[in-house]
Amino acid sequence: MNKLLIFIILTLTSSVSYCQLSHNEWTELLKKHVSNNGHVSYKTFLNDSTKLNYYLSNLEKNPPQEDWSKNRLLAYWINAYNAYTVKLILMNYPVKGIKEIGGKIPFVNSTWDIKFIKIKGENKDLNYIEHHILRRKFDDPRIHMALVCASRSCPVLRNEAYTEQNLDIQLDDQCRNFLKDSTRNNINPKEAEISMIFKWYSGDFKKMGGVNAFINKYSLIKINENTKKNYMSYDWNLND
DSSP: OOHHHHHHHHHHHHHHHHHTOOSHHHHHHHHHHBOTTOOBOHHHHGGGHHHHHHHHHHHHHSOOOTTOOHHHHHHHHHHHHHHHHHHHHHHHOSOSBGGGTSOSSTTTTSGGGOOOEEETTEEEOHHIIIIIIIHHHHOOGGGGGTOOOSBTTSOOOOSSOOOTTTHHHHHHHHHHHHHHOTTTOBOOSSEEEEOTHHHHTGGGGGGGTSHHHHHHHHOSSOOOTTOEEEEOOOOOBBOO
16 A cells, blocks of 8 residues: 555544544533533432543544634533543542542642643643633633533533534523522622632633623623622532
């Protein structure tokens, strides 16, 4: 077999592989094990570990390509972050909260620094996906309403995968739902109790005019420059 024929076969095989990537398996798992209010049944999820591993294996075998659209890339990495977070919980289940899994030094040995993710032949951690890829390359504050750290104060884990076609609708919906959920944000014009996410990542919201502008875009109840803002305590207990 000559070199040209081998090259053509390898190219076609690679192209087919990339076309096979689907987030349908992730949607099926989420619909089965995540309630409409975002509670995750990790006990039953354990029974589908093989199916979750199959989905993660597909992510690993079909990494992002240069010709992918922005929405396709975003959907890939958001789904990857959430699916690998579930995987990490299942690897250590039962746990009271995700912080129990790792050490106490952020960006050194915390839960989010565990390198158990393999994409493009390299071992990655959850921090890498969030801070080096999603926040650095996409500059879209809506991602903070979509990334779920398996904790009660995190945004609700959507019980469907993010997709290239529906991403903007899904992200906007996540923002609206997050802000109207009084367990995560309690908005009123005089005094607003808001999620610590808005404090930790305040700089990420500047693109949309700041935290106030972001809240007013997605919340039915509006605030203004005179609104006193306090931050809610963050509940790191498991979102089960």
